[in-house]
Amino acid sequence: MLKRTNMCGSLRASHVGQTVILAGWINTYRDQGRGLIFTDLRDREGLCQVVFDLEQAAEKMVTLAKTLRREYVIAVKGTVRIRAGGSNPKLATGEIEIVAEELELLNAAEPPPILPDEAERTNEETRLKYRYIDLRRPRMQQILETRSRVTKFARDYFGGHKFLEIETPLLIKTTPEGARDFIVPARLHPGKWYALPQSPQLFKQILMVAGCDRYLQICKCMRDEDPRADRQAEFTQIDLEMSFIEREDVMSMMSGFVKGLWQELFTYDVGTIARITYADSMERFGIDRPDMRYGLETRDISAIAAKTDFAVFKDALALVKTGPDGTAATGKRGVVKAIRVPTPNEKITRKILDSYSEFAKTFKAGGVPYTKLGANGFETGVAKFCEPIRAELIAALGLEVGDIVLFAADHYDIATKTLGELRQKVARDLQIIPEGEWNFVWVVDFPMFDWDGEGKRWVALHHPFTSPNPDQFDVFASDPGACLSAGYDLVLNGSEIAGGSIRIHNMNVQETVFKLIGLTEADAKMKFGFLLDALRHGAPPHGGIAFGLDRLVMHIVGTDNIRDVIAFPKTQSGIDLMTDAPGPVDPEQLVETHVRSTVPDTATSSTTR
């Protein structure tokens, strides 16, 4: 076999005169007639034109070259020379070509169902089925390489800060709370089950108790929940934990990582990463992962709205979600919130404004009343209700003539979320989201708990191992709803790329949290006994964070599709179209693992796909 000496994409004019051996796939094939054939040979690093010329080479080779087709795998020996027919500026190697002297057909290929050239506009279903061809595309190769550079940088950076890479088990005990677990039957223990980890959370905490001091793992996490464009049941985290630290220590270590990574990949200075409290973020952006690249902030105008006769406002303000003592006093009242939309351009048409109500309904809101401020007062939509509070609205929202005001009036949660989502939609419609800007922000001071009115219990906002902030220990048991946690999220352009917290290292505090979220002492002992035991045996103060690697890479390579950054992703229904997993198992495997399906035999149904 001809042994490769160079990569296709690496050849330049400086190589002219050298005899090289290339190996790769036939990207394109241009037969100019008897004795002159061009092919573009492709490997991981790019394309290189190879010319078979009867005047320069044996007829036998040119005859073989005539049989070449797209995606055939060949090795070719030849001399690098400046292109006789002029250079091709579209190719990095466009100045040169290889004159073939020896050709070896390593493998023929069937006509490919998709061509790497055209995969960009090919149905994703087909791309996923023939993933090995899809991955041959330069774009996909570039993404895989970038992903590799990110994980290498993480290992270098954290390794340099004395983090140890330690593996944790994949077959673990099921955890209550949180996402739905994937479960695995335990053959040696009839009727018992392992769960696949949603994250190594408890193990990394135990590693801190074990004195490992600083932990790093780039690990798969599995959550059996419905996927989204930026979410997959099986995903990867850069998982980290540190001992003898406070919130500031973790945040500065992680800021350093992000700064270094952006320096490495983009030669870009991230600068000082801003901070915002959860409360501010919800108030101003209606979401806990604010995109601060543009304005359109939301304002609570409940006090002003109360002065109108508008039934939608009045009804919303009368809504009450009762609190833990069953009264309105501790609960959340309905609100009226508004966004000022300046319209320097005419992107927001009447039709679009009306579509916002439909959009709002997906978040269970009634609709989106709106009005426009004209030279002589409010003009359209709910203008007549807004007129009496004109001066106050103008002052509260900083309105100018020509502005549109969008309202959401509902339960606090619904109104806030609706306007938070609407804000992002409006920004897209107005096309005011700046391209190429990296807006990092730390979100801090999350509430410890949220009151679940239906379950009549407190729910941990982050997870139940998150510590209250140091100044919150006296309020946390007496007034859980007011307690702020030592959690922190890192947000990039409105997307959460990392989340973590200082953990509870005191057994009593941990037991209190379990009690608050409705775990009985017996339950806590059965489900988290090992953690409570560990906390009893000398747990250092510790905390950590986990970066969502997939999402991080999505931002870096500029895609909004998580499947683009995963070599072998699954579809929205959790199917791997290449391997056709999940699939049936041999009945014997079920017997061995003591499992019997409750699904009726569906062999008769037509399930061709």
Place this chain on the structure above:
RNA sequence: GGGGUGGUAGCUCAAUUGGUUAGAGUACCGGCUUGUCACGCCGGUGGUUGCGGGUUCGAUUCCCGUCCGCCUCGCCA
């Protein structure tokens, strides 16, 4: 579990109100072509219109069911 949207040649798409033999580009096959680079020119093969049922003289088109892709709500501590 809910909502939206899509499925026609290997691939990307078209097909009028339900009407004759379901078309085009590309890929593929054959021929021609000595400087192309999305090479070009000529010819050709290629279809269970996702699957199943129904309405109809007649269904890619209308109806019902179902499978699959994508987006999304719920969910994702």
